[in-house]
Amino acid sequence: MPSQGDALFVGLISGTSADGIDAALISVSPPIVGTAPRIAVLRARTTPYEPDLRATILRVSQSEATVHLDEFGALDSAIGEAFAQATLALLDEAGIAAAQVRAIGSHGQTLRHRPRPPHRFTLQVGDPNVIAERTGCDVVADFRRRDVAAGGEGAPLMPAFHAAVLGDAHEVRAVLNLGGIGNLTLLPTTGPVRGFDTGPANGLMDAWCFEHTGHAYDAHGAWGATGRVLPELLQRCLSEPWLALPPPKSSGRDQFHLGWLRERLDGDEAPQDVQATLVEFSARSIVDALRATQPDTTRLIACGGGVHNALLMARIAALLPGVAVQSSAEHGIDPDAVEAAGFAWLAWQTLEGRPGNRPEVTGAAGPRVLGVIVPGRRGD
Known part of the structure; x- marks a missing residue:
């Protein structure tokens, strides 16, 4: 439990896989002059979306989808209700009253990400x-748009948090978030923190698995492990021009989706072989990006839902001989809670008037305080 004087924050996010709402309760200790504040994750949980709501999210987040304004407004409200209930469930489990929480940092659910002129x-x-x-x-939300307005990608926003909780001044590290989209944070011993999206992590695998098995994801990579990698399909995927773009760069489900995949299929592939190839595509695109940008990495710390895909983790490790590939759990943070905890921390940054972006990561014109603040019902 928090120590006296610690501030409590809740972080909320549903990633591009839209498999549920990740919620984390963190404590932030008062910073001592010359030191960073101590951050501790006290509790975390994932609340699945109702199936119909998830199906709507997945449909409208595809690049070719059109959405009527009435449907958009109803979806915005319904997701807000789901995020609120996820918060209350987390606080109930933790035995914490809402009045004890200084603020909630809510990322929301991404429907579109187009940070290009x-x-x-x-x-x-x-x-x-x-x-x-x-x-x-109190709720702090809409974190990404200020960075985009300043000329940045609006993503990734986690590198500053990764540096605060997983960095080591004596070891060249990288943090890999395996959400729907993969992203890397590069943590050298000297020089600036960098970070960027690498391409699909779970998103394509989850969508293909759901279409062919009815399951939202391939548990532990078991289905993909029954297939074989199709070299020609893998090469067509790896030839995607976006992968060759230099950082800063970011992406989303509106770019890497089933329509994108179908354009690269011959049409007669066995579904499990496509799944195995998508695992290899995710692993290869991640490893290629790491080698190109920080080849002296000695430790790769993974978080996000993809950590539970044993096949994906094994392929990443096999492609990185000499690099220690670990879950963030080995560093004291639940891999499913890292991003949610990061948005709780970003809420603290905002309320303290501190920048939440890293311009060297996003390409923004400079550091910016992120998000908008919606007051709660204090005193009701």
């Missing part, structure tokens, strides 16, 4: 007003 934008939904009203807590 001429009209840059990124769109996350999950109405923070609904979250504030249902929980009574």
